[in-house]
Amino acid sequence: MTPERVAAIAKALGHPARIRILRQFDQCVPHNAGEIFDGCDLAQSTVSEHLRILREAEILFARKDGPRTWYCVRRSVLHTFARAMEDLAVEPVLRHARSAG
C-alpha cells in the first residue's frame, strides 16, 4: 500500500462523525442514506457529504436501487488498512519477515 493510499484512507476516517457512521453499520444489512442520517445529529446534507468522503476513499460501497442509495462497508479495505497500521507498529525485521512470508 502506497503512503498516499494509506493516508487517503486515514484522512477519510479522520472525523468522529465518520467513525460513528461506520460503527452504526450493521454489515449484514446494508443501510440507506436516510437510516444513516437518522443515526446522526447532523443535517442531511452534512451526512451526505460524509458518506461521499467514505465512498470516495472506497471504505463504503454504494448501490442505487430506485430512489434509495444503499451503503455497505468494504470490509477488505478496512482489513487491509488495519494490517498496514499493524505493520507500522512492528519492528522492521518482523515487517520484512511478514512481507516475505
Next chain:
Amino acid sequence: MTPERVAAIAKALGHPARIRILRQFDQCVPHNAGEIFDGCDLAQSTVSEHLRILREAEILFARKDGPRTWYCVRRSVLHTFARAMEDLAVEPVLRHARSAG
C-alpha cells in the same frame, strides 16, 4: 476507544508525509528530528510540524537529550488503533463476542 480518539489518530495519519515518516522509522533505534528530516523532501520546519502532529496524537514519543530530540513510535497506540480498524471491518455479532472475550 471513543470515536473522537479514533478519529484523532486517523487524522494525524492522514497525510502521506506522515506515513512516510513512520515507515522510515527503525523502532529499535530512536531517530532524532534531523535524521527524520534528511529522509524527507520537505523544509525542516515542515517536518517539525508533522512531528508535532504525530506527537500530539501520541503516535510518537519524544525525549529531549541535550540539543537533540529523539523520537520513537508508540507501538501500543498504533496496535490499539489497528484493532479498532479491524473491529470496524467485522460484523457486529463478532464485534460483541470480541469485546466480551
Next chain:
DNA sequence: TTCACATTTCGTCGATTGGCGATAGGGGCC
C-alpha cells in the same frame, strides 16, 4: 559569554474542510 548547532515556534499565504440551508434531480405513485 559567545558561537554554532538542533529544533521549535511564529507569521503568512493559498487551499481545503466541515457545517448548513437551499436547490437540483431521479424515482415511484396517483
Next chain:
DNA sequence: GGCCCCTATCGCCAATCGACGAAATGTGAA
C-alpha cells in the same frame, strides 16, 4: 403529467491545514 420522497450537489461561511522562511529557543563547546 403532477406530486412527493430520497439523496446528492451547490454556494456560502468560518475554521483549519500544509507549506515555507524567518525568528526564537535551548544546549553544548570553545
